[in-house]
Amino acid sequence: MIPIRDIHPRIRLPFVNYALLFACGIAFGYQIIHAAEADAIVREFGFIPANFQAAVDGQAELGPVLLTLITSLFLHGGWFHVIGNLLYLRVFGDNIEDRLGHLGYLVFYLLAGAAGCLAQWAVDPTGTLPTVGASGAIAGALGMYIVLYPRAKILTLFPVFIFLTFLEVPAILFLGIWGVQQFLNGILSIAESSTSEGVAWFAHIGGFALGIVGGILARLFGRRKKKS
Secondary structure (H helix, E strand, C coil), X not given: CEEEEEECCCCCCCHHHHHHHHHHXXXXXXXXXXXXXXHHHHHHHCECHHHHHHHHCCCCCHHHHHHHHHHHHHCCCCHHHHHHHHHHHHHHHHHHHHHHCHHHHHHHHHHHHHHHHHHHHHHCCCCCCCECCCHHXXXXXXXXXXXXXXXXXXXXXXXXXXXXEEEEEEHHHXXXXXXXXXXXXXXXXXXXXXXXXXXXXXXXXXXXXXHHHHHHHHHHHHHHHHHC
């Protein structure tokens, strides 16, 4: 299923979400223009679990490694990677910004992305494959969305045999299936001890989990605020 748009009203203009979309696009454009140096760019600004572990062990400077928790979110591994991420961010990020406010959304986005990187490190602390992409941060938005707007409808493009059709699917179903897929793929990646696909499944899981926790807190805080 490919999300096209969510069917839920919003109040604020989501200019932070638009800025994040633009920043990811500009960063990917820079990677394309400097294709000859693409590997070096990814290794310098991507998050590498082994480097973080070395910093934790006191064998490397912590500051530059911590910075990659942020810079890695704006790099991508190819056209399908960046287009897929930006599509999900466009569909689901707007209402999260509407709920959290502009600054709150930006902070949450960066924290979710960092949580995704750290989840990948926790599973594979000696990994040398750079983690890049906004997937962890976007997974955080998805996790919060499923808690805050479970009854919202998602307009999706759904394959039926050789045809594509538009369907309205409950957010809890769409995102629930997505979350289960990430978890199963993560478990399989451990069982197979393989990183051949180059997909940081646990970055998705870590961001999604943080988003769910954040969504629960947002609901609780919102209720208390209304009662006061």
